[in-house]
Amino acid sequence: DTGVSQDPRHKITKRGQNVTFRCDPISEHNRLYWYRQTLGQGPEFLTYFQNEAQLEKSRLLSDRFSAERPKGSFSTLEIQRTEQGDSAMYLCASQKETGSGETQYFGPGTRLLVL
Amino acid sequence: AQKVTQAQTEISVVEKEDVTLDCVYETRDTTYYLFWYKQPPSGELVFLIRRNSFDEQNEISGRYSWNFQKSTSSFNFTITASQVVDSAVYFCALKSVVQGAQKLVFGQGTRLTINP
Numbered sequence: 001d002t003g004v005s006q007d008p009r010h011k012i013t014k015r016g017q018n019v020t021f022r023c024d025p026i027s028e029h030n031r032l033y034w035y036r037q038t039l040g041q042g043p044e045f046l047t048y049f050q051n052e053a054q055l056e057k058s059r060l061l062s063d064r065f066s067a068e069r070p071k072g073s074f075s076t077l078e079i080q081r082t083e084q085g086d087s088a089m090y091l092c093a094s095q096k097e098t099g100s101g102e103t104q105y106f107g108p109g110t111r112l113l114v115l
Numbered sequence: 116a117q118k119v120t121q122a123q124t125e126i127s128v129v130e131k132e133d134v135t136l137d138c139v140y141e142t143r144d145t146t147y148y149l150f151w152y153k154q155p156p157s158g159e160l161v162f163l164i165r166r167n168s169f170d171e172q173n174e175i176s177g178r179y180s181w182n183f184q185k186s187t188s189s190f191n192f193t194i195t196a197s198q199v200v201d202s203a204v205y206f207c208a209l210k211s212v213v214q215g216a217q218k219l220v221f222g223q224g225t226r227l228t229i230n231p
Contacts, residue, residue: 033218033219035219040223040224041223041224042119042206042208042221042222042223042224043160043206043219043221044221045218045219045220048218056218089158091160093160093219095217101148101165101167101212103150103162103165104162104219105162106152106159106160106161106162107159108157108158108159109158109159111158
């Protein structure tokens with residue numbers, strides 16, 4: 001199995017611009033998670049998908065953020081009208097089953113810098 | 116509410132020393148899972164171990180060992196005979212088994228530096 005992949009790995013943008021990140025989970029993993037990690041902190045949950053359905057969103061996910069997972073395969077996370085506070089590492093993880101004991105496997109992350 | 120505390124922000128040791136990373140967690144759930152992940156400078160979180168709340172046996176994997184003590188809500192991680200390649204940020208995480216997101220709740224991480 002190939003691991004979780006994310007694209008791009010790095011993104012620099014100006015305040016007010018829109019950005020979109022992509023995550024490709026491990027094949028046949030039906031759960032996909034997005035986390036955000038700011039400098040010196042642990043990752044924080046943003047949202048997750050069970051196949052193509054987005055089932056939960058964190059309070060951290062303002063209305064400028066939107067995520068999709070069409071056809072239950074790859075996922076995209078879009079940030080509109082970026083702000084400097086959006087600068088962070090955005091991590092994607094996938095999980096094979098819905099079982100609570102299953103492990104989440106993470107991608108390399110997309111590091112966003114908003115100028 | 117669930118919470119994970121890693122009180123050691125940074126640890127620096129000389130190669131071949133043993134080092135223990137502390138993790139204390141809070142949860143009201145009786146069934147839960149604990150994890151350790153390693154984050155090297157490249158940024159990717161690498162899974163190290165998963166332990167459920169009913170299994171308090173210590174585990175050893177090569178130079179790595181984990182001590183789970185439910186009585187003190189701790190899940191500590193020890194590296195024996197540390198090596199420079201062990202330098203990374205290490206995260207402890209907690210996951211509830213309650214229906215729903217089953218999201219991971221992470222501690223703030225411990226930055227471990229192994230000096231040659």
